[in-house]
Amino acid sequence: MNETEILALLKKYQNNTLSDADRDKLDAWYLHKASTTNTQLSEYELEDSYQHLKSKLPLQQETRVISLWPRIAVAASIVLLLGTGIFYFTTPKEQTIQVAAKQQDIAPGGNRGILTLSNGKQIVLSSISAQDTIANEGEKQEVTIKMNADGVITYVINPDAAASKEDVNSFNTLSTPTGGQYNIVLADGTKVYLNAVSSVKYPTQFNGNQRIVELEGEAYFEVAKDKSKPFIVKSGSQSIEVLGTHFNVHAYNNEAVVKTTLLEGSVAVTYKNQKAVLKPGQQSNVAENSNKIAIREVDTEAAVAWKNGRFKFDNADLKSVMKQLERWYGIKVEYRGDVSDVRFNGGTFRNKNLSEVLKVLELSNIKFKVEGKTIIVYP
Known part of the structure; x- marks a missing residue:
């Protein structure tokens, strides 16, 4: 049960339109959280609260539900701030329990790269706009490095200053961070698509055999x-x-x-x-x-699939799938239990937020709990 559902239940309570099932759910949430501590609640904690108390308390008995609500009504006044997505329970002791807005989702990666020139200078490619010339390489500046309108790096050899086969190659390195990918066209016309957390080192022009x-x-x-x-x-x-x-x-x-x-x-x-x-x-x-x-x-x-903007799994094991997500979303993954036999088929798009990708994976009966940038995996 997430924050939106809690707000909906509180509004129904205010309008006196709660069903018995809704009352049970709100009872469980209030008893487990509101009567004990000031805490920020994630959707996973809210759901855990409900499931825990449903197993511990006889909420299904109508007499318990009826007797519980007058106590809640006397002990707390409910203030709904629907515009901000926040609500409060205020007790007679001035204790305030706040449920914060839902944890911010984790966005996907994008075009990010670092180009290291032969002299050691580094150019952060994601911070510059498309331009005709980024740099020149070689003693005679025989190679011009450009960025086109799509952000692709290209190497153009100046035929009037081209090096001979005996000249020593100068090397560049293109690297991508976590959540980054980048494309490049080498001096011979070879296209290289670089995935996240990767690097490719290459000569600015190909001399020799x-x-x-x-x-x-x-x-x-x-x-x-x-x-x-x-x-x-x-x-x-x-x-x-x-x-x-x-x-x-x-x-x-x-x-x-x-x-x-x-x-x-x-x-x-x-x-x-x-x-x-x-x-x-x-x-x-x-x-x-x-x-x-x-x-x-x-x-x-x-x-x-990564090159074409997708995650696609062909009988992939869980840990290899999560490594892809670690590199693309900049997350850390922890495992609670044996998941060695879990396999995935199918996929989704890489431009989706992490929560949407996890929903796809949960179809294989795997559970995920998000704590900041850490994803906890349960079998």
Whole structure:
């Protein structure tokens, strides 16, 4: 029972239109909270109060309900402030019990990123508006870094000042915080979509015979085709080699398995002297405690749902789902009980507030209690 429902019950009481069931519920709430302490109540606490007293008190007996309400009426005067969403019980001892407005919901993440230049300068991308030129890189300023109207970072090579293959590459790093994601187009035309709490390090232009980038976290790559220069993604002990293709890499340091999902083309995954070639629709899994590359067929839409603004779960375990929410909403998750066997299918949109996402997950008979930025999970 939330604050809106409490206010509705109090208004019915004022108008003398309460049903017996409504009286039971308001009795339970008042006895458990209003007669003891001054406290702010969340919707979870209000519901707990009702359920607790319903099990402890014989409120279903009509005689108890009838005798209780005169005492409440004498002990408290009810003041409704419907415009502000606050109400008070004022006792003869001047004690005031306030129910605060419902806890503020937790908003989703958005486009937030930090660009670190080769000289160490950092640019907070979310704090600047679209502009033609953000910075220039290289001894001869042969690379111009721009931001387009959609906030995408692009690298443009000045053909009149282009470096030779022998010149040393200068590197930039794009990183995202908790609740952030960002898109970038590298100098060769490769598009990189970076998920929350991730970073990608790359040269400002690709000299030499390979195009090498380093990833921590999760990113989706649409690699520009260039048969003369293989594109290589390094993440920990794993490397992925491609010529031109679309794939997703999930390589967070706090997760045991690195997952590479192929949507289009072909990639070769190398890990601890093992090598495997993926076909579209396949995903490789590698773990530090194993020397093998495991390959399986997967729902590729689930793997890249984050890029398309969705959460999509394909038989996902609860803890992996909650890690996604931690990174996107900036929350901390605590578990009370065994939830190892809980799996999810389906999904929702990433632009929703956290409460709406939790409602979807609760359809799998999991309970959540929100305490500030901490989410407590009950089986």
